[in-house]
Amino acid sequence: MxxxxxxxxxxxxxxxxxxxxxxxxxxxxxxxxxxxxxxxxxxxxxxxxxxxxxxxxxxxxxxxxxxxxxxxxxxxxxxxxxxxxxxxxxxxxxxxxxxxxxxxxxxxxxxxxxxxxxxxxxxxxxxxxxxxxxxxxxxxxxxxxxxxxxxxxxxxxxxxxxxxxxxxxGLTLSERPGAKKRYEKGNNWDAYARYLKRTSILIPFPPQIHEHLPVFIKRTIFLEFPLYVFDPAKHSDAAKAGAQEQDHQRSAEEGRGAGAGAGGRQSVDGLVTEG
Structure with missing residues (x-):
């Protein structure tokens, strides 16, 4: 009650x-x-x-x-x-x-x-x-x-x-989404990233000690599982857009290379036929 x-x-x-x-x-x-x-x-x-x-x-x-x-x-x-x-x-x-x-x-x-x-x-x-x-x-x-x-x-x-x-x-709706929002909006991200590193996600613990703990300890004893962690290179929309752009450029370059190779083969085939 x-x-x-x-x-x-x-x-x-x-x-x-x-x-x-x-x-x-x-x-x-x-x-x-x-x-x-x-x-x-x-x-x-x-x-x-x-x-x-x-x-x-x-x-x-x-x-x-x-x-x-x-x-x-x-x-x-x-x-x-x-x-x-x-x-x-x-x-x-x-x-x-x-x-x-x-x-x-x-x-x-x-x-x-x-x-x-x-x-x-x-x-x-x-x-x-x-x-x-x-x-x-x-x-x-x-x-x-x-x-x-x-x-x-x-x-x-x-x-x-x-x-x-x-x-x-609880944690799944606040941890990674909250960090992503701060990162993409440039909302004091550097200070927040340091706060994430120093402060235990759930179990209260002195941040001066928690900051220097091995990642393995944080992921197990302190329950900071990978699904909570925000990695800008993997999870931000800007990074995803950049990766997609790189994929498009790579595909275009491969397409141009394949086209050039096909053209060369056609020229060689033509010479052989004429001979």
Whole structure:
């Protein structure tokens, strides 16, 4: 409930301040994409809420519940507090930064000094913390049968959210597309490229150390997979246009060379025939 109130409250505040929700700019005039967005939102909320839903279901509540306060419970509450604080504060930090700076500025203050997406990291921590608390009834042996299996199966909730943020709607829509836009518009690209190199994509880490880590470590431990990385030589439209132009020129030169060769063969054939 706290998580839902926090998220909905922030979104409402942002809409009231800006006068719109730009997430729907490309969907408002298209009925089915707009409907699909809301249906997916309902499915997403339902899956993410599975740990709490199953914990409070009759099949689980029929068992006597152990008192709250085990080490797992305390660890879950601490992680929940850390995650909620991180995502809440980082959302506010980014909103304030954007309201005070133009689009060329780089948000590298507060939590964004240690992570390019601290709000996503905080959200992931929150969901795994909720699962940790919810599954305690099964882990401590107070629940058995199908209820036991169901509680453990609710780990699909936090994993679903993690996959969603990392491979569907979060990092994939902001990392490479955002870098590409900055590069092609010349929007403080050099400084932004340095920020990308210095700052962890998700897991908070001191940038002074992260900058000098081997690429292999960044790609594995720090989850900066190749699909997030923007390479101007490969991904910018200008580079693609240049490569296509070079291909056209190469094809034209090869065509001229082939034509000249064919003409030479025709001349030789003519001489042979005349002889």
């Amino acid at each position: 706290v998580w839902g109130l926090r998220l909905s409250g922030f979104l409402l505040f942002r809409i009231l301040k800006t006068g719109k929700d730009d997430r729907f700019d490309d969907k408002r005039d298209k009925f089915f994409p707009f409907l699909g967005f809301w249906i997916f939102q309902m499915i997403w909320v339902w899956i993410v809420s599975l740990p709490v839903t199953v914990l409070n279901s009759p099949n689980v509540q029929q068992y006597s519940q152990r008192p709250f306060g085990t080490g797992r419970d305390i660890a879950g509450v601490i992680l929940y507090a850390i995650g909620l604080t991180m995502e809440s504060v980082s959302d506010v930090q980014k909103y304030i930064f954007r309201s005070r700076n133009d689009k060329s500025a780089i948000c590298d203050k507060g939590f964004f000094y240690f992570s390019r997406h601290p709000n996503y990291f905080g959200e992931i921590i929150v969901q795994f913390a909720i699962y940790m608390i919810a599954v305690s009834a099964a882990a401590d042996g107070y629940v058995g049968g199908q209820a036991f299996k169901a509680l453990y199966a609710t780990i699909v909730g936090p994993f679903f959210l993690t996959i969603l943020l990392m491979f569907v709607s």
